[in-house]
Amino acid sequence: MQIQNKWNRAMIDLVFPRRCPICDEVMPYGAKGICGKHELLPYVTEPTCMKCGKSLDDEELEYCADCRTHIRSFERAYPVFRYVEPVASSVLAIKYHNKREYVEYYGSLVAERIRKAGLAERLQIILPVPVHRSKLRKRGYNQAELLADVVGRRLDIPVDNGHLLRVSDTTPQKELSPLERANNIKQALEVRALPAEWKTVLLIDDIYTTGATVQACTEALQEAGVEQVYVGVICIGEGR
Template structure:
């Protein structure tokens, strides 16, 4: 019965490439695969945010040299450019939850060993405020976190880190405004039992303000190491 239902669903909603929306049974079409390879983050990387840098002699990007971060280190898969930016927009705002499966598969292909080497005790998705989640219907970071948790065998904690402040969308703000916007935005529930290492999952890293704000409250509650992983990373500020 399940197979029959899946065949009917695939007829009305065929599998499509999440980057060009053309029918594609293998996930990512060949054309988009080539485009994605050109914007995949490669070495040399910033030793803090994971952004690609030009020189092997440098350890940190310009942003990280001029900003104090509360997180320890992070990585992202692609630059936040076409066709990734529009794909994430659909994933985030237009109920394309199935795109998360493709993103997770790519992340695990390239970064599973890195994730495991960080020895995270739990994976935590960056939470949405309940008003925004109610409007959207889901948290895209949680979808991604649960898929990565399944692929690595690492427990996912989507309950203890909460967003207690309803904030303006970060994308409309400058660097300083982003930090101010996120001040006291996150909290950790009282029954949280501190662990040594947490891996935060989100969709996009721009200036790091969101990850920093979440990392700060976790470390205030006894977490020693906070790493992050995102689908894409912007150009900074």
């Protein structure tokens, strides 16, 4: 079976060659990750905010201005990249241009970030940030769910998409103020009865901008009995 799977993968690579997630150039046969043109990517670097994980300019600070100003009920977020080019366009291509093949690369990096943080052994479940069924129908997939599946497979942690739900469609977050974003998402979420053992969970999304979405999801999960919520994302906005 393993030999057959490798053969199938080889045939797929020949017919549909892998492309670099950053620039979409065709990769050499058998190559993984990204092509050799991208040595300097916008990784999040220390010092970082102890709550949202974004890079800080001042190493004397523990929290960024956003996290000092707004309530953050999750334990900590772990972003891999800053939300700038060339990563920003690549991540948006997953969502809007059906570049689902990029998810394997980014999911592996998020999983490694979580592993290095020492969280893997503490988590009972991984939950993707949900999308409403109308968006799922239009797009055909939830990019956060695809990302969560890769992270779960890499860390050997189960993934669930049947308990944290978005039950109403909402105005796109980018069109709203921070306060409007928070209210917008809170009203759209529903949490079905959770297994009692789900006390520490990992919430997965592609992009962290204002934090309103993951905060609303965190509050909903904590109201349903979850004790600790950690967040894994591909990239995070520069913010303040």
